[in-house]
Amino acid sequence: xxxxxRKTVAVFESLGDRSLDSFERLGRSTLFLVRVxxxxxxxxxxxxxxxxxxxxxxVLTIVIVLVAGTFVGMVLGLQGYNILVRFNxxxxxxTMVGLTLVRELGPVVTxxxxxxxxxxxxxAELGLMKTTEQFSALEMMAVDPFKRxxxxxxxxGFLSMPMLAAIFSAVGIYGGYYVGVYLLGVDDGxxxxxxxxxxxxxxxxxxxxxxxxxxxxxxxxxALFEGYDSVPTSEGIGRATTQSVVNASLAVLGLNFxxxxxxxxxx
Amino acid sequence: MTRQILEIWVGVFVxxxxxxxxxxxxxVSNLSTxxxxxxxxxxxxxxxxxxxxxxxxxxxSGVLVGRVSNIKYDKDYSVAVVTMSIQxxxxxxxxxxxxxxxxAGLLGEQYIELVPGIEDNYLEDGSDVxxxxxxxxxxxxIGRFISExxxx
Numbered sequence: 117x118x119x120x121x122r123k124t125v126a127v128f129e130s131l132g133d134r135s136l137d138s139f140e141r142l143g144r145s146t147l148f149l150v151r152v153x154x155x156x157x158x159x160x161x162x163x164x165x166x167x168x169x170x171x172x173x174x175v176l177t178i179v180i181v182l183v184a185g186t187f188v189g190m191v192l193g194l195q196g197y198n199i200l201v202r203f204n205x206x207x208x209x210x211t212m213v214g215l216t217l218v219r220e221l222g223p224v225v226t227x228x229x230x231x232x233x234x235x236x237x238x239x240a241e242l243g244l245m246k247t248t249e250q251f252s253a254l255e256m257m258a259v260d261p262f263k264r265x266x267x268x269x270x271x272x273g274f275l276s277m278p279m280l281a282a283i284f285s286a287v288g289i290y291g292g293y294y295v296g297v298y299l300l301g302v303d304d305g306x307x308x309x310x311x312x313x314x315x316x317x318x319x320x321x322x323x324x325x326x327x328x329x330x331x332x333x334x335x336x337x338x339a340l341f342e343g344y345d346s347v348p349t350s351e352g353i354g355r356a357t358t359q360s361v362v363n364a365s366l367a368v369l370g371l372n373f374x375x376x377x378x379x380x381x382x383x
Numbered sequence: 384m385t386r387q388i389l390e391i392w393v394g395v396f397v398x399x400x401x402x403x404x405x406x407x408x409x410x411v412s413n414l415s416t417x418x419x420x421x422x423x424x425x426x427x428x429x430x431x432x433x434x435x436x437x438x439x440x441x442x443x444s445g446v447l448v449g450r451v452s453n454i455k456y457d458k459d460y461s462v463a464v465v466t467m468s469i470q471x472x473x474x475x476x477x478x479x480x481x482x483x484x485x486x487a488g489l490l491g492e493q494y495i496e497l498v499p500g501i502e503d504n505y506l507e508d509g510s511d512v513x514x515x516x517x518x519x520x521x522x523x524x525i526g527r528f529i530s531e532x533x534x535x
Contacts, residue, residue, distance in 0.1 A: 164386075167393050175396045214411050279400020286403035289411060312413050316438075321412040325404075 145341045152340070155260065155267035165264070169272035173234045177280055180233055181226060185284035188225060189291025192216055196292070197300050209302050210311035213292035218315060218324045222285035224372050227331035230277055231364035235339035238269055239360035242343025243353035266344065270336050277332025278325060285324070323379045330371060335364040422449060422468035423508035427482040432463045433493050433518025435484055440494040441467045448473040451495065467495060469506075477502040483516035493518060 159166050196212040242265070245251060251261040289311075296302040315321065339360045346356030432454065441449040449469035457464050469476070479500030486493050497512075506512070 167390060170393045170396065171389050174400075175392045178396060178399070218407060218411060276396075276400075279397065279403070282400055282403035282407055285411075286406050289407075308410070311411055315412045317408060317412040321408060 141345065144345060145337070148341050148344060149337060151262050152267055152270050152337075155262040156271060158260075158263040159267050159271055162268075165268040166271055169268045170276060172237070173269070173272045174276035174280065177230060177233045177276065178283065180229055181280050181284050182287055184225060184229055185222075185287035186291040188221055188284075189213060189217065189288030189293075190295045192221075192288065193292035193295030193300070197296055197302065206296075206300075206302050207306040208310045208314075209292070209296045210307035210309070211314045213289060213296070214311035214315045215320060217285040217288045217292075218320050220372075220376075222281045222288065223324050223327035223331055224368060226281040226284045226328065227277065227335055227368040228365050230273075230280060230332070231335045231339070231361050231368065234273060234276070235335050235364050236357050236361050238273070238336070238339040239343035239346070239357045240353060242266070242269075242340060243346040243348075243356045246344065246346060247348040247350070247353060249348075266340055270340055273336030273339070274329075274332050277335070278328040281324070281328040281331075323375075326379075327372065327375055330375060331368050334367050334371060338364045338367060421471045422452075423471060423474070424452065424466055424468055425476075425506050425508075425510055425512055426464055426466050427495070427512040427515040428457065428460070428462040428464055429482075429484065429515050429517050430462055431517040431520065432465060433484055433486075433520060435465065435493045435495070435518065439492065441469065441497060442494055443473065443476070443497045443499070445496075448497065465495070469497075474505060475499070476506045478504045478506055478510065479514065480506060480512055481514040481516065482512045484518035486519065 192213045193209065196209050197206055200206045200209055200212065245261075245265065251265075254261045254264060293307060297304050297307055342356045342360035342363070346352045435451060435454065437451055437454060439451040440447050441451060449467050451465055452468040453466035455464045455466075456462075467482075476497055477500045479502045481498045481500065483496050483498070484493055485496050
């Protein structure tokens with residue numbers, strides 16, 4: 117009997133320990149974000165730091181975004197054509213490709229690629245810096261690591277995401293155009309005209325842009341916090357990098373549903 | 384990597400991002416076709432508006448002249464009151480203009496067609512279109528058609 121009681125208590129203990137741990141992490145990540153916000157103005161004093169990070173976060177992610185965008189657009193063109201041709205309405209292929217990319221696939225797939233390509237790199241970088249005690253070294257020299265290291269990376273990720281998503285959607289639309297118009301014979305004018313007619317600037321285009329802004333914010337935040345909060349061992353860096361990609365992807369997919377529901381409700 | 388090359392690449396990235404945003408805004412979405420000019424509002428009362436909705440087009444001879452800006456239900460007269468925002472440069476619709484709800488294609492979106500009459504006075508901000516034809520409801524038509532066949 118006593119043995120059973122002790123086991124039950126142990127279950128509750130581990131449950132409480134874990135909940136407290138995750139609440140603590142949530143609190144630490146919020147404080148982390150507040151410190152990042154406070155440090156952002158100092159980035160404008162040293163724009164060179166931001167440019168360096170825009171290169172490693174944004175420019176190095178372009179290639180994967182270009183390739184993925186082209187193929188996603190081409191698949192949309194192919195699949196959409198095969199569905200629409202059943203209803204004799206293959207002329208609205210442009211509508212389908214445009215709306216799908218601008219509203220959903222552009223922001224979401226770019227955010228997933230961003231978390232995998234740029235987010236994991238940011239986490240690993242910060243994790244290694246913490247493991248080799250570079251943050252402490254900076255603090256010893258009276259340099260705030262938040263101003264010097266973290267804020268430029270945050271701003272670079274936040275600014276890169278909308279541009280990457282726009283590049284993804286634009287390339288995807290041309291991919292769909294290539295498959296639909298050149299390979300399958302949809303009318304050139306109908307593709308663009310139908311797209312323009314049904315993609316609304318405020319309802320569709322701006323919704324997509326807002327999504328990318330939110331996703332960029334969340335993905336960069338998670339990546340930086342996981343790196344900054346990692347256990348300072350080589351194993352800890354590995355775990356933090358995995359956690360960063362998994363958490364950022366799940367956050368993006370979950371937020372996407374919430375944002376879509378909110379936006380559809382107001383429209 | 385030298386500072387200059389890095390700056391060039393970041394410049395290319397930013398330019399490509401802005402160009403893509405611009406392309407999506409102008410070529411893909413309908414921003415380029417949305418008028419930014421001033422508008423005046425006229426209203427029309429329809430027995431049935433069918434699938435008309437806010438932002439549905441208002442056309443004259445097939446040309447886009449404005450959009451539906453508001454739809455209300457008048458419970459005293461049991462009619463739908465549709466407010467249309469017409470661009471100021473199309474200011475010569477006579478007061479006996481007729482507003483009809485049509486469908487683009489068999490199953491397409493619905494729009495309002497304005498046909499000017501012969502009067503010399505023109506519709507102004509806040510004026511009411513007297514002649515308004517309701518939307519064609521496909522089910523009503525089929526129903527009438529079937530009852531005609533049966534009665535023969």
